[in-house]
Amino acid sequence: MTDVDVIRVMGGARLAGDVSVVGAKNSALKLMAAALLATGRSVLTNVPRITDIAIMAEVLRRLGCEVEQDEDRVIIDVPERLGTEADYDLVRRLRASICVLGPLLARCGHVRVAHPGGDAIGSRGLDMHVEGLRRMGADISGEHGFVIATAPKLHGATIWLDFPSVGATENLLMAAVLANGRTEIDNAAREPEIVDICRMLTDMGAEISGAGSSRLVVDGVASLNPVEHRTVGDRIVAGTWAFAAAMTRGDVTVHGIDPGFLEIALDKVATAGGQVDTAADSFRVRMADRPRAVDVVTLPFPGFATDLLPMAVGLASVSEGSSLVTENIFDGRFMFINEMSRLGADIRTDGHHAVVRGVERLSGAPVTATDIRAGAGLAIAGLCADGVTEIRHVHHIDRGYPSFESDLRGLGVEVERAAAPPDQFDF
Ligand code: EPU
Numbered sequence: 358m359t360d361v362d363v364i365r366v367m368g369g370a371r372l373a374g375d376v377s378v379v380g381a382k383n384s385a386l387k388l389m390a391a392a393l394l395a396t397g398r399s400v401l402t403n404v405p406r407i408t409d410i411a412i413m414a415e416v417l418r419r420l421g422c423e424v425e426q427d428e429d430r431v432i433i434d435v436p437e438r439l440g441t442e443a444d445y446d447l448v449r450r451l452r453a454s455i456c457v458l459g460p461l462l463a464r465c466g467h468v469r470v471a472h473p474g475g476d477a478i479g480s481r482g483l484d485m486h487v488e489g490l491r492r493m494g495a496d497i498s499g500e501h502g503f504v505i506a507t508a509p510k511l512h513g514a515t516i517w518l519d520f521p522s523v524g525a526t527e528n529l530l531m532a533a534v535l536a537n538g539r540t541e542i543d544n545a546a547r548e549p550e551i552v553d554i555c556r557m558l559t560d561m562g563a564e565i566s567g568a569g570s571s572r573l574v575v576d577g578v579a580s581l582n583p584v585e586h587r588t589v590g591d592r593i594v595a596g597t598w599a600f601a602a603a604m605t606r607g608d609v610t611v612h613g614i615d616p617g618f619l620e621i622a623l624d625k626v627a628t629a630g631g632q633v634d635t636a637a638d639s640f641r642v643r644m645a646d647r648p649r650a651v652d653v654v655t656l657p658f659p660g661f662a663t664d665l666l667p668m669a670v671g672l673a674s675v676s677e678g679s680s681l682v683t684e685n686i687f688d689g690r691f692m693f694i695n696e697m698s699r700l701g702a703d704i705r706t707d708g709h710h711a712v713v714r715g716v717e718r719l720s721g722a723p724v725t726a727t728d729i730r731a732g733a734g735l736a737i738a739g740l741c742a743d744g745v746t747e748i749r750h751v752h753h754i755d756r757g758y759p760s761f762e763s764d765l766r767g768l769g770v771e772v773e774r775a776a777a778p779p780d781q782f783d784f
């Protein structure tokens with residue numbers, strides 16, 4: 358596997374069978390940062406084996422931790438004295454490294470983290486992270502591409518987030534657990550990954566109430582203990598399979614996920630004509646006929662996840678009728694639409710809306726992944742196309758889907774990975 362691989366999927370597939378998802382990337386990355394809050398050996402299980410986790414492991418190593426990856430476990434040994442700097446060479450490869458800001462500030466009283474900048478899905482600000490930490494007593498400045506924060510001792514504060522930002526909620530939580538006094542985070546994010554990190558922090562000895570609601574109350578404690586923690590299942594990978602099953606008129610059972618995390622997404626699949634059956638830790642999607650058009654609006658949890666937008670656009674592209682898809686989280690999320698058009702999808706965007714007129718069949722073509730979810734969405738759309746679809750810049754998919762091709766193969770798809778021809782070495 359190289360950074361310049363392509364994958365080719367044969368269209369006309371009908372997905373059938375069982376697939377399991379492992380832990381959520383977007384939880385595991387933050388749980389690794391949370392481990393920094395306690396000296397000693399924390400163990401995370403159900404961690405996906407993907408590039409982003411390896412990069413986060415490197416971030417922690419450079420801070421002085423010993424990190425081992427063994428099957429689905431990540432073992433993190435945190436020293437008494439931690440480093441306080443996260444460099445641009447790692448942060449630019451993994452935007453989520455910014456989540457060390459809160460825990461390092463709480464543990465060390467000082468931190469320098471490279472500013473991650475925007476990325477392919479949008480501008481992605483940090484103002485809520487910074488403003489929240491300032492309210493807790495931090496002195497924060499930006500210099501030479503770094504965010505520099507100092508706070509000999511953070512104190513509790515009342516913080517109203519302008520928007521329920523996942524990253525800001527996590528950073529503020531991780532800072533608040535060791536601050537002096539009570540912190541209230543209002544309009545907090547409610548994603549299952551937030552609940553997961555609250556569980557881990559609570560097991561470490563933190564005092565948090567309101568996990569999963571929009572008001573988190575944290576009473577700071579003097580120190581925390583290392584723990585063993587199982588990462589919550591990946592609802593975005595699970596949702597990807599739900600849409601893929603619906604689009605290919607298939608029959609897929611997804612294991613390892615609480616279907617309650619995907620209520621709206623599964624409801625959209627059902628409205629499109631799918632039969633959805635749920636159990637405690639799995640769900641099954643069957644689709645007998647051509648899907649019907651459904652409108653989708655992305656919103657923070659429990660709304661429809663922005664990370665499933667490319668899959669919703671894919672479903673709309675092959676549905677009967679027209680769908681209106683609205684993106685409310687990232688200003689660049691529609692970047693991949695041009696690639697969808699290369700597959701014959703009929704899509705017109707206007708600002709944060711896309712009107713998708715369903716076509717009977719897409720047409721296989723070479724396309725380029727621009728981010729993790731766009732890459733997966735394009736591959737799934739390729740399953741509904743005539744002929745072969747080649748997805749380039751597959752390293753994006755590898756960042757979020759630990760076993761993408763083998764899962765596709767297990768569900769009956771003809772798929773292959775190959776090194777890209779030399780003229781594709783252009784990213
Ligand atoms: N925002 C600000 N200021 C801030 C923080 C956020 O303007 O201080 C804006 C962002 O620019 C964005 C919106 O608020 O437009 C939402 O950002 P949020 O902080 O909620 O997202 P994030 O923490 O940067 C995480 C996931 C994303 C996922 C979003 C929304 C990780 C590592 N990333 O990003 O996942 O789309 O939440 O659910 O957890 C992916 O996995 O492919 C991915 C992009």
